[in-house]
Amino acid sequence: MSENIPSRPGRGRRPAAEVRAAVLAAAGRILLRDGMRAVTFDRVATEAGASKTTLYRWWPSPGALAAEAYFARSLRVLEFPDTGDIRADLISQLGAFVRWLKDEGAERPMSELVGAAQMDPELARAWSETYAQPRRELARERLRVAQRQGQLREDADLDIIVDQLWGACYHRLLVLKVPFDESIATRLVDHALYGSSPRTADHPEPAAARRHHG
Secondary structure, three states, X not given: OOOOOOEEOOOEEOOHHHHHHHHHHHHHHHHHHHOHHHOOHHHHHHHHOOOHHHHHHHOOOHHXXXXXXXXXXXXXXXXXXXXXXXXXXXXXXXXXXXXXXXOOOOHHHHHHHHHHHOOOHHHHHHHHHHHHHHHHHHHHHHHHHHXXXXXXXXXXXXXXHHHHHHHHHHHHHHHHOOOOOOOHHHHHHHHHHHOOOOOOOOOOOOHHHHHHHO
């Protein structure tokens, strides 16, 4: 099947992968700058120099395009460092996620996407498949490495750790609607890794946490 992909003067038709990247980049810029409602096939096609027919062929709705564009735009935030110190890496990654929301313009479009997904099955599926699940798996994989290295218990529930960390941010943002900043990252990570029960001789505070609090 041939794609209706605009050509460039003197260079012929653009490869589909290049057009898709341009569309996602344009949609991401519009989403962060003007919000989800501004992401229309007409506007994105114009800004990306692509055919609107191509957009209709590749995405079932502008909302699905917006969800994938959000993921593409946030890829650098999704990357996990691996310094060999799971506490430090989680704090670094979670802090970057909060800055992405609060300082880099993602708070509004993310809230709009999650809200709209509750009433739009296509958007809900796109959000889950192109953002939420891939993000969750990246977190789980970093935690699995830490588990194999003995930095987490063998029976640690990695999904619960993910829920405790990123779920807390989403809860504050979408449900409680209370302010927070990247300083929350250290507190969330320490509670997820070390709990909130009193330290005893049998269960001393881990060395990393003692260094942080000392």
